[in-house]
Amino acid sequence: MVTTTDIGRIRNIGFIAHIDAGKTTVTERVLFFTGRIYKIGGVDEGTTAMDWMEQEKERGITITSAATTAEWKGFTVNIIDTPGHVDFTAEVERSLRVLDGGVVVFDAVAGVQPQSETVWRQADKYNVPRLCFINKMDRVGADFHRAIGTITHRLHANPVAIQIPIGQEDEYRGTVDLVDEKSWIWSDESGDAPKEGPVPEELIEDFRIYRAAMIEKIAETDDDIMMKYLEEEEISNAEIKSALRRATIGNKIVPVVCGTALRNKGVQPLLDAICDYLPSPLDIPPVVGKHPKTGEEIERSPDIDEPFSALAFKTVSDSYIGRLVYFRVYSG
Structure with a gap:
C-alpha cells in the first residue's frame, strides 16, 4: 500500500456513534472497498478487523479505539474506530483530541440516540469538523429526513443533506448526489460496482427542492455564494x-450522506465525502503545547521542517510485543 506524502491529501478521521448504529460495520466496509482488507468480517461473528480484542469479539461491541490506514483515490485516510458504549466514553474523548475530522454514524430508524449526543458534545469540545452518515437505510422504519430532523433539534446542529436516498426500507437501492447532480445505484449486495447515472425521473422534483435548500444553507455561510444566489446567477x-x-471545516455546516453498510451500499460516496469535505492537517490551526524543558508555550505547524511534536493518546499491552503506544504526529 502506497501512502501519499502530500499533507493536503491526508485525512485523520474517526468514526463515532451510539452503540449499534453500525459504526464498526461502516468501518469494515471502508477498509474492504479501499482494498485494505480482502474479506468482509461481521460484528456478530466476531470477525471484524477493528474489533480485535477477545472481549470485543464475544460481546459484539467496540471497547477500545482501534487505528488503521486506507487509501482512496490518491488520499491517505487514517482511521480510528471508537467505542459506542456509554461505559467507554473516556476512550472516545482521548481519540477525538487527536482527530482532524469525524464521521458520525446514525441509525436511520432511531436517529439521534443518547450516546450520539454525548460524542457530539465531545466533538464540539475539540472543534472537530464532521459529517454524518445515516446508516441502515434498508431497515423497516428507516426515514432519512426524520433522522436529519433529530440532528437539528437534539444536537442543535446545522445538517445539510448533500445526498437523498433512492427508496427506503427494503426498496432502498441508491443515492442521488445533490452536489454533482448524479445518482449511484447498487444492483446487488456486493457493492462493488455502483452504476453512476442521471437523477431518476421520479426524483427530479425532490432533487430540485433539496439541492435548492442545500445551496441556500451554503450561501448563508459564504458571501460570494450569497451574492450569486441573491442575483440568481449560476x-x-x-x-x-x-x-x-x-x-464544514469551519463547523458551520455538517454534510449528511446515507447508505446501508451491511448491504454494501453508500460506502464509496461516503469515502468521496470524507476526502472532499473533511480537513487535512493543513486546514487545522497550529497545535499549541509546552516546551519539554522550559515550559514555554509554543506552536507547531504541520510541516516536516518543524521540530518534532506528537501527542500520545493510547497505550495498550500486547502479550507478544509488550507495551504499544499510539501517538499523533503534529510536526517534524
Missing part, C-alpha cells in the same frame, strides 16, 4: 463544493 458545482468544504 453557481457551478465546483463553487458549491469549495464553499461546502470551507463551511
